[in-house]
Amino acid sequence: MLAVVPPPVTVRVPAKVNLHLAVGDVRPDGYHDLVTIFQALSLVDEVTVAVADEPGVEVYGEGADQVPTGASNLAWRAVQLLATHVGKDADDPKVRVVIRKAIPVAGGMAGGSADAAAALVGLSSLWRLDISRDELAELAGKLGADVPFALYGSTALGTGRGERIVPVLGRHQFHWVLAFDRRGLSTPDVFDELDRLRAEGDPPRVGAVEAVLEGLSSGDPRQLALLLGNDLQAAAVSLRPNLRRTLRAGVDAGALAGIVSGSGPTTAFLCEDGDTAVRVAAELAGAGVCRTVRVAHGPVPGARVIATEEPKPTPPEVHA
């Protein structure tokens, strides 16, 4: 009999931007209650999972040298969590994970969370698990507040720590320019800085989420641009004052509005249409206010399998 090794599975998974991010008070568990609107963008990582005798993680691409390849890699933590959930040996799951990154590391675009979500989806296919996306989302929430959204993608309202997801319907595409900063920012540091700013004064707070939902359903980027907001922006700018210049440069280059993405330091600029986004990106790249510029659109779907090679039969084991 032929022993069939299941073919590797590759999953594509999007970055996110928060169109609206309202941060409540710090909770006893150290998290903050959030009301946020996530949008998944066409800036994607690709994660391949394969059966392997030598388990581990390899990382290539954008910021790969800043990503741990050991037990703290979020995709590896996802492998171990799912293995435990389905009764496999979490210490020896016989899986290799290859991550090809395009999402900036520690950029406020949930790249690590995306890789974790991709690993969950990839393994469900590799191990032929009968597991619903909602069950995966339960597990995802244990890995990080942003992980469930990366499973669903599109546009969604997030509450709780950000892990409770409700889809926001809408068929309009929006065009973005993303400016990557020279170094990443730690998410806990940015939340701590917001707590500090709030203890000292009254940093700006975003308005009601309902208006943003209306802006989204109008499909009019001009209307949506007026409503974008992020409570973490003041904290990110306080830790990285150069972001003020970047935000100004994007709008000067012709974007409708610019915001810090999540905890930053990536800045995201909403543009009138795709052609404008390309022009804004070129001008921003020339302004010397950031490391790299990307054009993206959203919403796009969440983590999904893009390639499964044909099974490769391995030679049969011969028993004497």
Ligand SMILES: C[C@@](CO)(OP(=O)(O)O)[C@H](O)COP(=O)(O)OP(=O)(O)OC[C@H]1O[C@@H](n2ccc(N)nc2=O)[C@H](O)[C@@H]1O
């Ligand atoms: C800020 C946001 C906005 O979407 O995104 P990023 O900027 O990181 O991409 C998220 O809330 C980040 O989610 P995620 O990166 O998954 O956070 P986690 O790993 O769960 O938490 C990291 C740390 O951030 C802080 N944290 C996170 C989420 C939350 N609702 N309140 C918090 O205070 C806590 O200090 C926590 O220990």
Ligand SMILES: Nc1ncnc2c1ncn2[C@@H]1O[C@H](COP(=O)(O)OP(=O)(O)O)[C@@H](O)[C@H]1O
């Ligand atoms: N697969 C991964 N990709 C990126 N970062 C990872 C990954 N696994 C663990 N990390 C760690 O998580 C931290 C936050 O990364 P990331 O999710 O990219 O940023 P953010 O939380 O700002 O969206 C990084 O500093 C990195 O050390």
